[in-house]
Amino acid sequence: MHRPSTAEAEAADELAVVRPSLVPRYTDALPGARAAVLTRLWRGLAHDPLPWIVRRETRRDGLGLRLADGRWLYGPRADPYATAAYVTAVRLGEVVHDDPARLMTELAVPHSEVFAAELAHSVASLALSRAGRWNHPRQWPERDWEWERRVVDGHPFHPNCRSRPGFSVAEQLAYGPEHGPVVELGLLPVPEAECLVSGVWPGWLREAGRVVVPVHPWQAAHVLKRTGERRPAAHPLRAHPLMAHPLMALRTLALPDGPHVKTALSARLTSSVRDISLGSVAASAALSDFGEAVAARTDGLLHTTRTLGAVAAGSPDLAAVLRESPEVYAAPGERVVPVAALATTELPHSPAWSVRFARLALTVGLRLLELGVALEAHGQNLLVVLSPDGDPVRLVYRDLADLRIGPARLARHGVPLPEELPARMVTDDERTLRRKLFGSLVAGALAGTAGSGPALRAALEGAVRDLPRTPDLTALLDEPLPAKALTLMRLSPRTPGDQWAKLPNPLRYESL
Template sequence: MHRPPTAEAELADELAAVRPGLVPGYAAALPGARAAVLTRLWRGLAHEPLPWLAGREPVRDGLVLRLSDGRRLSGPRPDPYATDPYVTVVRLGEVAYDDPARLMTDLAVPHAAGFAAELGHSVASLALSRAGQRGGPRPWPGCDWEWEQRVVDGHPFHPTCRSRPGFSVAEQLAYGPEHGPVVELGLVPVPAQACLVTGVWPDWLRDGRRVVVPVHPWQAAHVLKRTCEERLAAHPLMSLRTLALPGGPHVKTALSARLTSSVRDISLPSVAASAVLSGFGQVLADRSEGLLHVTRTLGAAAAGTADLAAVLRESPQVYAAAGERVVPVAALATTALPRSPAWLAAFARLALTAGLRLLELGVALEAHGQNLLVVLSAAGEPMRLVYRDLADIRVSPARLARHGIPVPELPARMVTDDERALRRKLFGSLVAGALAGTAGSRAALGQALRTAVRDLLRTSDLTALRDDPLPAKALTLMRMSPAGGDLWTELPNPLHESPN
C-alpha cells in the first residue's frame, strides 16, 4: 500500500531547494524532535480525560493505557512536568513507535488523522528549528529580542509545540524567531474614519488623515493578498506575530494562522478594550507591593477587521534598572540559573507571592512562560516580575469589590466569580506552565514549591494549591476536540511527594 509522503520528507524536499546547507542538520535533528514531541504527547495520553481511553494501569516500569476497543498502549512512567525528551518509544500491542504522527495514525481514534498531521508538522518544524542552532555556551543577550530568539523548542508541554501549518520552509526561515531573521513589516494606510483606534497612535504611524497599520508579511501575502510598498524592519519575538522595533516598542500584529492551538488574530473587542485593560494593568501593578510591573499598551488600531490590526506595547526592558536584565521565563532554561535549587525556590517564591497576591485582589493572570518575565539583578537573582498581554486574564468583580477596586468595562469572557475558573487560569499557567517548564521535572518543581510556600500568606487559594490536584489545560484533548475552546485536566500535585 502506497503511503503519502510524510511531513518530514516534504519539509526535507523544500529545504533542499531553499537552504541545502541545513539539510544535514535537519536530518540529524529529526530523532530528537520525534522524542521531544512524543514526550509531550505521552503526557497528554497519560493524564488527560480522552474519551477513547478505558483505563490507566501503573506497572513496575511504566504505564499501560487500555483503549476502549481492547488494545493496550504502554510506555514509561509519566512525569507531567518533565521537559527533557525521556519518551523515545511507546508500544501499541507489540509494535514499537518512535514517531508520534505514525502512532496517532495507527491509533485511528476519532479525529486522529488531523491531529497526526499536526504532530508530523510539529516534528518536522522542530527539527528545522534545531538544525541551524550553534552548540556550546552562549553569552547573555544584550537585547530583548535576542532572549526571545533563544527559545527554540516552543511550548514545553504542547505536542504541537512547533506546528506551523500554512508556513512554507522559506517562510519559517524568514519569520521564525529561532532562525534569527529581520522581518520587514508592511505598512498599510487606512482612512482614519474606517479605523478603530484606542490609546495614542503615534505620529510616525500616521499619514495625514490616514492611520498606518503594521502588517506581518505572511498576513499580507496569504490573507490580505496585497503587497506593501513601505516597510519597517523588526525582530520577531517568541510568539512570532509580535516583533520588537529596534530601540522602540513591540508590535503585535494580526496573523490568521493556527500556531500551536490558536489562530493569532486581533479581535475588534480586544482593540476596543486595550486602553482600559492597560490602565487596569497599572492599578494591578500599584497593588503588587513592588513585585510586578505590567507593560503598557501604547495604542491599538484595527481597520474594521481582525485581519488588519496591530497593538503597540512598551518593551519590558523599560522596567530594568542599571545592571539588571529582563528575561522571559521561557528563556530561563537556556541559562544555568534554574539548575540551582536555591535559585529555583527563590524564583518560585517571587512568582507565587505576586500571582497569589493578585488572585486575592480578584485577578487571575495567564502567567505562562511567554507572558511572564523576570527582572534579574546583575548577579542573576530574581528581583521582580514583568507581565505582558492582559488579553486572557480573568477578573472577579466580587473579589475586586472586597478590596475597593472598581471593576473596569471588560469583555464578558474575562469576567467571572467562579473560584475554580480563577484558580485554573493562574495555577494552570504559572505552576503547571511557567514554573514547571523552568524546573523541568516533578522532583525539581516539588522541591522548589515546598520551599517557597513556607513563606507565603495563608489564603484559601494557597490551600487549594497545596491540597488539590494541579489544573492544567488538556492540550492533546483540545487539539482532538472539534468544538474548540479550553479544556482542562488534573495533574498530580507536585507539592505532594512523588510515589515510589
C-alpha cells in the same frame, strides 16, 4: 530504519532548495524532534481525560493505557512536569512506534487524522528549528529579543510545540525567531474613518487622514493578499522601512529602539489562530490602565507592559497593537528575561535560585488572585527581572488580553472593574480563576523552568513556607494541579474554550 513522514520529507525537499547547507543538520535533528513531540504527546495520553482511554495502569516497567476498543498502549511512567525528551518509543499492542504522527494515525480515534498531520508538522518544524537555530554567544544577551531567540523548542508541554501549518520552510527561516531573522513589516494605510483606534496611535504611523497598520508579511501574502502601497522615495516610511526582530509569539516583533508590535497572524500555532479581536482592541487602553493599577498593589514586585495604542481596520485580520518593551523596567545592569528562556541559562539548576524564583512568582500571582485578577502567567507572558548577579528581583507581565477578573473579589478590595472589558474575561467562579493562574504559572512557567516533577516539588516546598495561608494557597497545596488538556483540546475541535486535566499535585510527588 525509520521512514520519514510526508511532512518530514517535504520539509527536506524544500530545505534542499532554499538552504541546502542545512539538510544534514535537519536530518540529524529528526530523531530528537520525534522524541520531543512523542514525550509531549505521551504526557497528554497519560493525564488528559480522553474519553477513549478507559483505564490507566501503573506497572513496574512503566504505564499501560487500556483503550475503549480493547487495545493496550504501553510506555514509560509519565512525569507530567518533565521537559526532557525521555519517551523515544511506545508500544501499541505488539507494534512499537517512535513517530508520534504514525502513532496517532494508528490509534484511529475521532479527529486523529487532523491531529496526526499537526504532529507530523510539529516534528518537521522542530527539527528545522534545531537545525537552523541562531548561534547565540555564551554571554547573556543585552536585548529582550535576543533572549527570545534562545527558545528553540517552543511550548514545553504541547505536542504541537512547533507546528506552523501554512508556513513554508523558507517562511519559517525568514520569520521564526530561533533562526535570527530581521523582518520588514508591511505598512497598509486605511482611512481613519474605517478604523477602531484605542489609546494613542502615533503620528509616525499616520498620513493624510489615514492610519498606517503594521502587517506581518506572512499575513499580507496569505490572508490579506496585498502588500504595502508604494510611496514616494522621500516618504519617511519608505526611506526608513519598519524592520523588527520576531519574538516567541511569532506575530509580535520588537522594533530595534522602540515598542513591540503585535500583528494579526491568522495561522494556527500550537492550538490557536493568532488574530487580534475587535473586542481586545476596544478594551486595550482601559485594560492597560487596569493592569497598571493592580500591579501597583504588589509593592513594586510586578510591572505590566503598557499598551501604547491599538488599531483594527474592520477585521481581526488587519489589526495591530503597540506595546511597551519589557526592557523599560530594567535598571542599569539588570536583565529582563522571558521565563521560557530561563532554561537556556544555568540558573534553574541551582535549587536555592529556583526556590527564590518560585517564591517571587507565587507571591505576586497569589496576591493578584486575592485581589480578583488571575494572570495567564505562562513562560511567554511572564518575564523576570534579574539583578546583575542573576537574582530574581521583580516580574514583568505582558499581554493582558487573557486575564480572568473576578468582580466580587475586586469589590472586596475596593478596586473598580473597567466597564469596557470583554465578557469572556469577567467571572466570579473560583475554579475558573484558580485554573487560569495555577495552570499557567505552576503547571506552565514554574514546571517548565524546573524541568521535572521532583525539581518542581523542591522549588515549591521552599517557596510556600512563608506565604500567607489563603484559601487559594490551600487549594494549590491540597488539590490536584489544573493544567490545560492540550491533547484533548486538539482532539475536540467542536468543543469551544479551554478543557482541563488534573495533574498529580507536585507537592505530593510520591503519588505519581
